[in-house]
Amino acid sequence: MIVVAAVAVVLPFAAALVGMLFGHTVSHLLSPLARRVRKPAPGTARRGALVLARRMPANGPALIAVVPVAVSTVLTAVLAVDQLRHPASHVGTLTRVPTGTVEITLSLQVDGLASVVALLVCCVALAVQIYSVAYMRDDPRYSSYAAFVSLFTAAMLLVVLSGDLLVLYVGWEVMGICSYFLIGHYWHDRATSRAAVKAFLVTRLGDVGFLFGIFVLGLAAHSFQIREIIGRVGVMPHTALLAGTLLLLCGVAGKSAQFPLHTWLPDAMAGPTPISALIHAATMVAAGVYVVARLYPAFFFAPASLAVLGVIAAISMLGAALAALAQEDLKRVLAYSTISQLAYMAAGLAVGARDGAVFHLLAHGAFKALLFLGAGCVIVTVGSNLMSAMGGLRLAMPVTFWSMTVGFAALAGIPPASGFFSKDTILSQAWKAAHDRGTPSAGGWYASTPLTTRPAPQGQAVVLTWTVKPRHMMGAPVPHIPSWVAWLVLVTGLLTVVITAAYATRTWLVTFFGERRSAVRAREATPLMRWPVAALAVPALILGFFGLGSAELRPEWGMAVISLLCAAAGAGGVYVVWNNDPALDPVRLLGPLRPVLRAAFYLDTVYDVTIVRPVRALARLVVHADERVVDAGVEGSGRGARRLGGLLRATENGNAQAYVSGLFAGVVLIVVAVVVLT
Numbered sequence: 193m194i195v196v197a198a199v200a201v202v203l204p205f206a207a208a209l210v211g212m213l214f215g216h217t218v219s220h221l222l223s224p225l226a227r228r229v230r231k232p233a234p235g236t237a238r239r240g241a242l243v244l245a246r247r248m249p250a251n252g253p254a255l256i257a258v259v260p261v262a263v264s265t266v267l268t269a270v271l272a273v274d275q276l277r278h279p280a281s282h283v284g285t286l287t288r289v290p291t292g293t294v295e296i297t298l299s300l301q302v303d304g305l306a307s308v309v310a311l312l313v314c315c316v317a318l319a320v321q322i323y324s325v326a327y328m329r330d331d332p333r334y335s336s337y338a339a340f341v342s343l344f345t346a347a348m349l350l351v352v353l354s355g356d357l358l359v360l361y362v363g364w365e366v367m368g369i370c371s372y373f374l375i376g377h378y379w380h381d382r383a384t385s386r387a388a389v390k391a392f393l394v395t396r397l398g399d400v401g402f403l404f405g406i407f408v409l410g411l412a413a414h415s416f417q418i419r420e421i422i423g424r425v426g427v428m429p430h431t432a433l434l435a436g437t438l439l440l441l442c443g444v445a446g447k448s449a450q451f452p453l454h455t456w457l458p459d460a461m462a463g464p465t466p467i468s469a470l471i472h473a474a475t476m477v478a479a480g481v482y483v484v485a486r487l488y489p490a491f492f493f494a495p496a497s498l499a500v501l502g503v504i505a506a507i508s509m510l511g512a513a514l515a516a517l518a519q520e521d522l523k524r525v526l527a528y529s530t531i532s533q534l535a536y537m538a539a540g541l542a543v544g545a546r547d548g549a550v551f552h553l554l555a556h557g558a559f560k561a562l563l564f565l566g567a568g569c570v571i572v573t574v575g576s577n578l579m580s581a582m583g584g585l586r587l588a589m590p591v592t593f594w595s596m597t598v599g600f601a602a603l604a605g606i607p608p609a610s611g612f613f614s615k616d617t618i619l620s621q622a623w624k625a626a627h628d629r630g631t632p633s634a635g636g637w638y639a640s641t642p643l644t645t646r647p648a649p650q651g652q653a654v655v656l657t658w659t660v661k662p663r664h665m666m667g668a669p670v671p672h673i674p675s676w677v678a679w680l681v682l683v684t685g686l687l688t689v690v691i692t693a694a695y696a697t698r699t700w701l702v703t704f705f706g707e708r709r710s711a712v713r714a715r716e717a718t719p720l721m722r723w724p725v726a727a728l729a730v731p732a733l734i735l736g737f738f739g740l741g742s743a744e745l746r747p748e749w750g751m752a753v754i755s756l757l758c759a760a761a762g763a764g765g766v767y768v769v770w771n772n773d774p775a776l777d778p779v780r781l782l783g784p785l786r787p788v789l790r791a792a793f794y795l796d797t798v799y800d801v802t803i804v805r806p807v808r809a810l811a812r813l814v815v816h817a818d819e820r821v822v823d824a825g826v827e828g829s830g831r832g833a834r835r836l837g838g839l840l841r842a843t844e845n846g847n848a849q850a851y852v853s854g855l856f857a858g859v860v861l862i863v864v865a866v867v868v869l870t
């Protein structure tokens with residue numbers, strides 16, 4: 193399994209390398225072949241493969257991008273099926289890097305969590321690559337775009353499958369630079385360039401704390417291997433555990449766009465729509481939540497860190513949902529929705545619903561990729577991101593309409609869509625934690641036990657397998673999550689259900705119903721764009737049923753009814769307002785509050801006043817001091833040396849008469865001095 197996982201990571205990386213170095217060369221080589229396939233000879237059978245090939249652009253980068261990710265998808269599916277049949281944790285160490293203190297191990301770790309998240313990453317990446325073939329068809333920089341998408345995918349797979357925190361950090365940072373290049377793909381647009389820089393800087397700010405958190409945990413556990421850190425949380429100094437997890441939360445808040453480092457994500461919508469789907473659904477923002485789930489025992493035994501995570505999640509989920517309610521840009525609605533849904537996952541982790549948070553991560557990956565790619569179809573048809581230019585598209589775009597209907601139902605938590613099941617799991621656990629002093633049912637998952645070694649064939653990595661015992665069986669105390677955190681998560685979670693249903697219904701109605709607001713003739717997108725959207729509608733609809741086999745993921749009817757009533761209140765209220773006058777936006781009733789919500793509570797303005805402007809003023813002061821003090825001192829010393837040199841140069845001008853005159857003058861002065869002094 194370790195070899196399969198390694199190949200799954202390497203393939204997208206190789207595709208990125210080949211695409212960057214030889215993309216245009218392969219394009220020229222394959223162009224004649226692609227043109228012949230598009231125009232088959234008379235009488236040639238129109239087989240399915242030929243139909244697909246005719247839709248491909250006349251270049252090789254499309255094949256280089258799609259085929260390796262497709263193979264990786266198959267390999268990760270094999271990993272997931274193997275974990276389903278034989279649950280176990282496997283670690284393969286490829287090499288060790290001695291550092292003098294704590295060594296670094298280049299290792300991969302495959303278990304149930306890693307396998308399902310890796311499958312999600314590959315499925316969404318494959319859908320994005322296929323979608324991009326048509327979406328980026330006329331883009332002259334498609335080759336580099338596809339290569340960076342492949343590198344992005346490989347980096348996220350490295351984060352998911354890594355067995356060492358420092359190796360995980362490598363993938364973590366590669367994702368950051370890929371996001372910079374992909375968000376800023378349209379570099380000639382100043383807004384896009386600024387959004388790319390903002391995303392890079394804000395996430396790097398959080399990554400500083402993340403790196404120091406890795407150092408703290410690694411040094412405290414005397415190892416950077418994830419399994420070793422998890423196995424030693426019980427004997428690790430509590431101060432180190434608390435400091436390490438709090439520092440990790442800095443990077444989590446930056447990568448997963450949580451308060452107060454969330455402001456980069458809405459602006460990142462300036463990039464290509466497929467990249468928005470990839471970032472929001474399966475990479476980048478999902479990485480932060482995944483790391484907390486991966487290292488959950490460390491967080492669980494530092495309840496203060498979970499309390500901080502719960503507060504951050506509560507602020508993020510409710511604030512982002514309110515901001516989404518008032519947005520005019522379709523992609524910005526979905527961006528704020530992502531912040532809110534990621535906060536749901538963080539809230540689930542804060543109250544001990546680790547399985548529920550991962551379940552919602554998978555469901556969110558399916559329906560958010562669906563919504564973004566569907567939004568791309570709508571935007572391409574209408575020619576605008578603004579919902580004021582949409583309306584009445586359900587008949588002209590039936591595939592997109594029904595697919596996005598499933599996505600909005602999952603987002604709002606309407607059964608039988610997947611979002612209903614995953615949200616209910618988190619809210620139910622919050623209710624239990626509020627009444628049971630916050631003790632999660634799975635609190636002792638990852639206590640350490642001795643490793644058992646299974647030898648591998650010569651030349652392959654050694655595979656280590658281990659099992660885990662509940663911590664309370666080992667005699668160690670099980671900590672409690674504060675009940676006030678659970679109550680905070682529960683109340684804000686239910687309020688967010690109301691608002692989420694409201695903005696999901698508003699977006700659905702304004703986009704697909706009412707009168708047509710654009711003069712552009714609406715039509716369905718090309719097959720390579722609508723097929724991935726329709727395919728993603730399937731898991732977005734049925735994924736929730738896979739949780740019925742688990743007691744921890746099975747809906748609890750009391751909380752399910754309350755959640756449905758909250759969703760019905762939000763959706764019904766918006767529908768009543770819209771139905772009174774379908775030509776107007778339902779959020780008009782917000783009145784003076786609407787600009788505040790549209791500006792996301794002016795947090796960007798606050799940052800501009802308190803951080804950006806003072807830093808710019810300090811930079812101007814430094815430049816002024818550099819010019820007037822440092823440069824003036826250097827230039828002044830140069831001018832002084834030049835003047836002194838001018839005086840000395842007068843005595844060395846090469847004039848023999850001046851030399852003789854000076855000699856005689858010196859003799860005269862010496863004679864006069866001798867006469868006077870004697």
